[in-house]
Amino acid sequence: MLNFIFKRILSSIPTLFGVLTLVFLLVRVVPGDPALAILGDAASEEALQAFRERMGLNAPLWDQYLSFLGQIISGSLGYSMTTGEPVLTTVLRVLPHTIELTLFAIFIGVIFGVPLGIWAALKRDTWVDYVCRIVSLIGLSFPSFLTAILLILVLAIYFPIFPVISNPGNSASSHLYNLILPGLSLGLIMTAYVMRTARSSILNVLSEDYVRTAKSKGIPRSVILIRHVLKNAMIPIVTVVGLYMGLLIGNSVLTEIVFNRPGLGKLIVLSLSQRDYATLQGLMIIYAFLVVLINLITDLAYGLFDPRVTYS
């Protein structure tokens, strides 16, 4: 298994390298001037020029690229061009917020999505099934900012229960309190995805030969359901959860913007608007790394549910 992990990480190096290069080039072709964006529009031309020189922006592209690579290899993400803070420190400050939000959304998705999916599958082609499916389709057609706006309108303005801007305090309860609305707005969409997957995978397993054999042997329904059906149906559910975890981290940016929540996505947009190349590069690398990591974890998770999977 260790060997498998090692191999997987090794094989993702070219992808990460490609991401690195693409990020480096992309941030530099985006029109704009970091000096102007960071010093402000009243800065003098000579000061702008001095800033570019200081930040190494006047060096030839390949030179900048090499020093960027050198920096990454030495394990540093560099320093923010704006605040001068190490990019890693910035990332570590916002990352917990993003992970927290993602996990909360997945938690909501799983605790609502899985039971509803099972229910719909067991009651296939009845009104329960239809309602669940229609509701889940509506759920995944909801633009995330609309969910966020509606939640704010209802639960923070018309019924002022939750705060409007997510302002995580230092206590666990205030954290949770601030997490609920943004978490719900992402979680509802997640629920729709999980429910659909759960339903279809349960239906698939139910039609398997061994389930039918078990039924014909007279094993109680509940035992079949728990021992055979649920366990096998978990694989696609885990896949979907893993797949969307990556998506959620990236797409939580809109939720973060609407709720004014700190997070990876929002910081990416922010550093893009400030043309803070160093921060932007660092954040994108961390994001790509997370995606690779999540894929790896998802693959490993199959093993927990499916003994046929071996890591070789």
Added chain:
Amino acid sequence: MSNSLNYTKKRIGFPRMNLLTTIGCSLFTILIILSFGASIFAPYDPLEQNILSRLEPASSVHWLGTDVFGRDTLSRILHGAQLSLIIGLTSTGIALILGTVLGIIAGYRGGWVDIIIMRIMDILLAFPTLITGLLIVAVLGASAVNIVFAIAITLMPNFARVARAPTITLREREFVEACRALGYSDIRIMAFHIFPNVIGEVVVLASLWTASAIMIEAYLSFIGLGVSPPTPTLGGMIRQGLDNILDAPWVTVYPGFAVLFIVLALNLMGDGVRDATDPKLRG
């Protein structure tokens, strides 16, 4: 995700979801008629500003109220929906063609061609969809054409993946072997023998990805990098309305629902078609 997940073996029942598909198709047809006939159905000029009637709530004069410039919300939604649909359909179309071609080439040629193409797709997938779109639009500038291009690039890897898998199986099939024995060129085999067998599967997914494309367009406009004003776009309307959400929520909420309806119609349709054609993916 190399482990193949062959958890499905059998066809399960018949999709009785025709009802939903019908609903989806009718909803979509209505939306198409309304939005493409926007210049006939819209009660007002979507660009006409009226400083005296700013941010008015819904009334018999303005059915869905007015925005910050006093423009009629309903008229802007209809015109905006038209643009959303055009952008969604063309960008998905381009992504479909590019992605399928690349996927077929990768699958058919195998070896380093496969590795290079799919690595590039992996790299694109390692970026958040929205951020990729954002960067591309920031580089090229926010025009309808560039937005279509940006969305097409972000969606392309998905089509490539879907097209590549069946190509690999088809490559080994007898009829392809036969073609090769007859000395057909690779291009000819790919174009006339593999493509027709792959395209069905890809097209089925297209309506679902069109829904994504429309969503991405709305997100880009929402962040402020959509099609330039005064052209109405749904995401742009939502963004502009957000500043006045406390005293004029309708400016934000109605275009939001318009996005919802379009995406829902596409999802209902896509779901139905997928059910009917591929029981494996039924859900």
Added chain:
Amino acid sequence: MKKLFLSSALAVVLMAPATMFSSAAELTLASASANVGQLDPHISTKSQDKVIFGMMFNGLVRFAPGSMSSDSIEPDLAESWEKSVDGLTWTFKIRKGVQFHGGYGELTAEDVVYSLTRAGDPDRSGVSSDYSQVETVTALDDYTVEINFSQSIPSVLGIVANYHGGNIVSKAAAEELGENFKGKPIGTGPFEFQELADGQYVKLKAHETYFRGKPEIDGVTMRYIPSSSARELAFKNGELDLFQGTREDRWIERIQREGTLVDVFQPGELRTLHLNQSIKPFDDPLVRKAIAYALNRDELVAFMGSTIARTNPSPVPGGYLGHSEVVEGLPNNLEKAKSLLTEAGYEDGFTAKVAITQIPALLTPMQVIQAQLKKVGVNVELEVMEHSAWHKAIRDNVSAMVLYGAARFPVADTYLTQFYHSKSTVKTPTAVTNFSHCSVADAQIDGARSEVDPAAQLELWATAQVKIVEDVCSVPLFELQQAWARSPKVNLGFDFNGALSLGPLINEQTTKSE
């Protein structure tokens, strides 16, 4: 998966920043910007940073709190000053016993020399060109500083006031921290830097040994919340004490009805439509005149409201030393505009490509302008850009018209030089922000800069303004003042009419009642 849960749970516990709920003696402010910039007063000229600098730093002299008029300039770190007869040598007596933040000791003449020299060094300052006429800065003794100028400049006190390069930093801290000074800025002001979270907030705490006395307020947190409705709701929820408002009368009236105070203050940012003479057909004076006739200032002001906005036909904002009241712009007259266009050979109108930022403060009025010009057949094709890309694009001379709004040091010279002197034309080595390629008033602008007689100087500035308007280099439209909402519990301690720091100045006089 489990590990991920655990580590994030751990991170959540560890991360916890210090309390962010405002208590009795803490103030929480919210800026409309998305982020803080470089917290070095000599480097950043961004408005969101000026608010912070205003609370952290002092200059040799200062604009009286709540004012931005040159008449209000009063002693700050300097107790007194005198100038030589030719106006080229200025001597400042430094106040004794002024302490820097964070135990960096007492302010001496050395710190002042260091600061002003640093402000003039392009490597360490964003505003170095303001100091190009400064020849030497020397410490005559521990509490006396002499500044020598190579030629006279419009406002000596302006460049040693608490604004941009005039802010005095600690020599010891700046030398010790070097590049990292912006991560731990040290000044002498009523509040000192405590903590920064990128994209979230900046926290300041009271400077215990501030020379005007320890502030009543223990700490100030500036949060960054770009969404106006989010700021307002957070305020209603009691999470904020002051916040940057929406610059529209509609909003001001609504929030005032709810019992919140709104400070509407100077400087007004002058929204000006610059017409780019290097792009056809704006090289034709008839066309430029037609545009001026087509624009309707009153409608633009009606859009914002007359409390927050007011029309201004002069190229220099009101309240600036040298602003001329006699300048008359061309009135709104569509017939006249059309006939001028016909005369210029554009009876069917024309299309102009215009770059504009996605920021609503400029994009919204630009859309009104777009609709106004449409009425005379001028089709404005907007290209909406990401804000930084737009700043770059307009400096690359690609936009036929540039709608710009800025607050500068309140002396006519800064505005006239930066926007209308041919030396400042974009795409030249000395470029600043002359988007229109205007050059009709160079002589007057240059003349006024070194004119020693104040009356003659005002006269030259007035002539320059008239010439610019006659040539229609630009169409100055309206001034938009600043607006911040404030809880009635907060008493600033002074009449708030203006602030060069573009935000409320929290100082030792500010109090908050329960």
